[in-house]
Amino acid sequence: MTVSSQHGGGPDATSARAAAVSVAASPRVASRFRTQTTRRLAFGYLLLAPACLYVVLLVGAPFLFSLYLAMSDANVGDTSASFIGLENFRAAFESDVFLIALRNSIMFTIVAAVLKGFLGTTLAFLLLQPFRGKKFIRGLVVIPFTLPISISVLGWKWMYDSQFSVINWFLSHVGLIGSYGSPDWPVWLGQPRLALLACILVNVWRNFPFSAIVLLAGFTSVPTEILDAARVDGTNFFQRFRNVVVPMIAPILLIGFLFDTVFTLSDLGVVYLLTQGGPANATKILPVLAYQVGIQAGALGRGAAIALFLFPLLLPLMILLLRNLKRREY
Amino acid sequence: MIDERIASTSRSAVSRRGFLKVTGAGVAGSSLLTMLEARQAPAQIKGTTLRILQWSHFIPAYDEWYDKFAKEWGDKNGVKVRVDHIPHLEIPARMAAEFAAGAGHDIIYNGSSILTRLYYKNLVDLTDVSEAAGKKYGGWIPSARSLVDVEGRWYGLPIFYILAPMLYRKDIFDANGLKYPDTWELARVAARTMKPKGHPTGIALAQCNDANLMWRSMYFSFGGTEASPSGDQPTLDSKELREFLKFAKALFDEGMTPEIFSWDDASDNRYLASGIACWIHDAISAYRTTEDTNPPVFKNTVLGLEPQGPDGKRVSVAAPNVWMVWKFSKNQQAAKEFLSYLIDNDLEGMVQSRGYNMPYLNDRYKKPMPVIGTDPKLQILQDFPKIVAFFGYPGPSTTPIQEVVNTFVFPDMITRYCRGMALEDAVKWGVGEYRRIYAKHKQA
Numbered sequence: 001m002t003v004s005s006q007h008g009g010g011p012d013a014t015s016a017r018a019a020a021v022s023v024a025a026s027p028r029v030a031s032r033f034r035t036q037t038t039r040r041l042a043f044g045y046l047l048l049a050p051a052c053l054y055v056v057l058l059v060g061a062p063f064l065f066s067l068y069l070a071m072s073d074a075n076v077g078d079t080s081a082s083f084i085g086l087e088n089f090r091a092a093f094e095s096d097v098f099l100i101a102l103r104n105s106i107m108f109t110i111v112a113a114v115l116k117g118f119l120g121t122t123l124a125f126l127l128l129q130p131f132r133g134k135k136f137i138r139g140l141v142v143i144p145f146t147l148p149i150s151i152s153v154l155g156w157k158w159m160y161d162s163q164f165s166v167i168n169w170f171l172s173h174v175g176l177i178g179s180y181g182s183p184d185w186p187v188w189l190g191q192p193r194l195a196l197l198a199c200i201l202v203n204v205w206r207n208f209p210f211s212a213i214v215l216l217a218g219f220t221s222v223p224t225e226i227l228d229a230a231r232v233d234g235t236n237f238f239q240r241f242r243n244v245v246v247p248m249i250a251p252i253l254l255i256g257f258l259f260d261t262v263f264t265l266s267d268l269g270v271v272y273l274l275t276q277g278g279p280a281n282a283t284k285i286l287p288v289l290a291y292q293v294g295i296q297a298g299a300l301g302r303g304a305a306i307a308l309f310l311f312p313l314l315l316p317l318m319i320l321l322l323r324n325l326k327r328r329e330y
Numbered sequence: 331m332i333d334e335r336i337a338s339t340s341r342s343a344v345s346r347r348g349f350l351k352v353t354g355a356g357v358a359g360s361s362l363l364t365m366l367e368a369r370q371a372p373a374q375i376k377g378t379t380l381r382i383l384q385w386s387h388f389i390p391a392y393d394e395w396y397d398k399f400a401k402e403w404g405d406k407n408g409v410k411v412r413v414d415h416i417p418h419l420e421i422p423a424r425m426a427a428e429f430a431a432g433a434g435h436d437i438i439y440n441g442s443s444i445l446t447r448l449y450y451k452n453l454v455d456l457t458d459v460s461e462a463a464g465k466k467y468g469g470w471i472p473s474a475r476s477l478v479d480v481e482g483r484w485y486g487l488p489i490f491y492i493l494a495p496m497l498y499r500k501d502i503f504d505a506n507g508l509k510y511p512d513t514w515e516l517a518r519v520a521a522r523t524m525k526p527k528g529h530p531t532g533i534a535l536a537q538c539n540d541a542n543l544m545w546r547s548m549y550f551s552f553g554g555t556e557a558s559p560s561g562d563q564p565t566l567d568s569k570e571l572r573e574f575l576k577f578a579k580a581l582f583d584e585g586m587t588p589e590i591f592s593w594d595d596a597s598d599n600r601y602l603a604s605g606i607a608c609w610i611h612d613a614i615s616a617y618r619t620t621e622d623t624n625p626p627v628f629k630n631t632v633l634g635l636e637p638q639g640p641d642g643k644r645v646s647v648a649a650p651n652v653w654m655v656w657k658f659s660k661n662q663q664a665a666k667e668f669l670s671y672l673i674d675n676d677l678e679g680m681v682q683s684r685g686y687n688m689p690y691l692n693d694r695y696k697k698p699m700p701v702i703g704t705d706p707k708l709q710i711l712q713d714f715p716k717i718v719a720f721f722g723y724p725g726p727s728t729t730p731i732q733e734v735v736n737t738f739v740f741p742d743m744i745t746r747y748c749r750g751m752a753l754e755d756a757v758k759w760g761v762g763e764y765r766r767i768y769a770k771h772k773q774a
Contacts, residue, residue: 073773077452091770096759279591292736297736
């Protein structure tokens with residue numbers, strides 16, 4: 001027995017009822033939109049809609065698509081794929097290259113963040129001081145950040161060259177290392193720990209101006225009266241920095257840190273162009289491995305699964321930082 | 331009875347559309363074959379556009395020639411030709427993007443990473459073009475088919491490969507009474523003798539293409555194999571692998587420096603050109619670089635045939651280069667025409683690349699070959715086609731082998747052993763990675 005037969009009506013009766021409901025409801029809807037609050041609410045949602053649409057289309061959809069790829073046996077040469085659940089994630093853990101890449105990614109991000117924080121702060125303080133040609137120097141500082149990555153990394157590749165490294169020749173000339181061919185001649189991209197450090201240094205060199213600019217913007221927003229008051233109270237430079245400046249610019253610091261962590265963790269260019277992850281995976285990081293497996297070898301599903309491991313790494317950090325940021329707003 | 335049923339089914343299955351399709355394909359196929367014979371482009375391609383994705387050749391003069399060659403062909407046949415050059419390492423990503431979009435270039439180049447088996451369902455069958463070329467020029471060299479053949483059809487057209495011979499310093503060898511490196515053992519003796527005198531050797535042991543190519547030549551010459559002839563099974567785990575690894579470590583310890591762990595594809599060129607290396611194993615780009623940058627060293631640099639392994643076997647792993655045509659291409663006929671014309675002129679390509687591009691067709695090896703046949707030091711390259719192999723030897727260029735190559739499993743296994751890992755642990759790791767990758771692809 002169908003619903004319509006139970007009520008003894010056919011399709012006509014149903015549409016008549018629907019019309020009646022619609023007529024009955026319409027004055028209520030109209031009255032709801034009549035109040036100023038609801039009109040403002042609707043207008044607010046309307047203004048918010050483009051941003052929501054942007055997030056859904058450009059962030060949500062690709063994320064869901066990569067999630068779909070990671071749970072499928074998709075390859076680059078086939079438009080169809082089958083659902084295989086968490087198989088690709090399990091396969092990733094079976095490979096020790098993945099575990100090495102995971103470890104390297106975490107180490108890369110932490111060491112680079114510490115170095116960029118230190119160098120960025122120092123540079124920001126230097127740029128705060130009044131000196132001649134300050135604007136020009138400020139312009140120069142951002143050059144590493146603005147140069148195309150392929151060109152700047154090529155320059156570093158030459159500086160790290162095993163035979164013609166300008167760094168080594170300088171160190172050799174000042175007597176810190178022996179001459180070319182001696183056992184203490186560093187092979188920057190050939191010794192596992194040194195190679196990872198070399199990659200981190202290039203990432204730091206490229207991005208610490210960004211940290212400095214963010215910090216500089218924060219420092220200049222601190223009112224000088226507050227700093228003067230702290231100075232009158234007898235605080236030294238480090239006390240003022242720790243107890244006055246940092247709490248005041250914390251939101252800027254947190255956002256800068258968040259951006260920098262995301263950029264560093266997903267940085268494919270530096271490692272790929274310098275070492276491709278070698279020697280023997282000593283510099284392999286997750287984005288490079290994902291590219292090699294997913295695109296170069298064509299196993300799109302497994303590549304997506306490897307790349308998605310960046311997400312659980314970033315998620316707790318993002319939640320912590322954003323929660324902290326929200327708490328500071330109130 | 332059965333025949334009648336088949337006949338009746340066939341009769342009922344032939345629709346007007348089907349009939350037009352079959353006859354159209356037949357006419358197009360036969361006209362193409364006729365035109366391939368006569369070397370005359372069909373009128374249908376006039377007014378069309380042909381887009382070609384090409385790598386940036388190591389010899390820039392070749393790119394200049396190629397662009398001009400393609401344009402002239404286009405002008406002659408009324409086809410607008412556009413050639414784009416990108417670094418060869420970017421090609422897999424570009425190919426994936428074009429496939430996903432279903433749009434892009436008509437003809438696409440593959441170098442080293444030959445992705446025929448990955449994309450063959452979406453590539454144009456070029457069997458007719460390859461058969462016509464084979465018939466015309468005495469057939470293809472034995473290894474050519476393994477690159478592009480899928481179930482008996484050719485989904486790509488091998489155009490040239492890049493050889494990697496021995497390049498050694500005759501002056502250093504003579505001055506120290508060393509025998510020329512015709513075997514890997516003699517190469518090791520030379521390296522062992524010359525390293526203490528400031529002239530070590532080097533083969534890249536990093537994550538670069540050279541590391542994938544050169545060490546495989548040595549391993550295959552030691553009698554090792556990478557996959558079964560069908561390409562289905564990895565065959566790395568062997569006595570030959572262990573013998574090769576022991577030899578490779580000894581060669582590294584006695585005759586190389588840790589610099590090789592940081593090398594890229596051009597480092598050994600510089601090593602030879604700087605006058606340090608007593609020998610290297612590389613493409614002739616090293617020879618050309620030295621010619622341009624260090625004439626005295628160039629004068630004393632000699633090329634040798636692939637060294638023999640312990641049982642006298644010589645296998646030279648070369649970097650293959652292949653052309654493919656997308657199925658989504660709206661100009662497949664022009665693409666086939668152009669490729670046929672290109673293969674007719676591959677010897678000119680060899681000249682323009684200064685002897686770098688080695689052809690795949692047997693008749694091209696009639697001595698003297700252009701460039702390499704006239705240079706006494708390069709003449710030895712004419713004897714390579716019989717010993718040339720590619721990744722996955724003796725099997726074809728499969729998708730699992732492409733993953734093995736792209737994730738540098740083979741050189742990483744050697745690196746691990748050379749850096750101090752126990753032999754069996756290095757073998758276990760390498761064999762394990764091969765098996766894991768092959769199993770994943772089989773599952774997929």
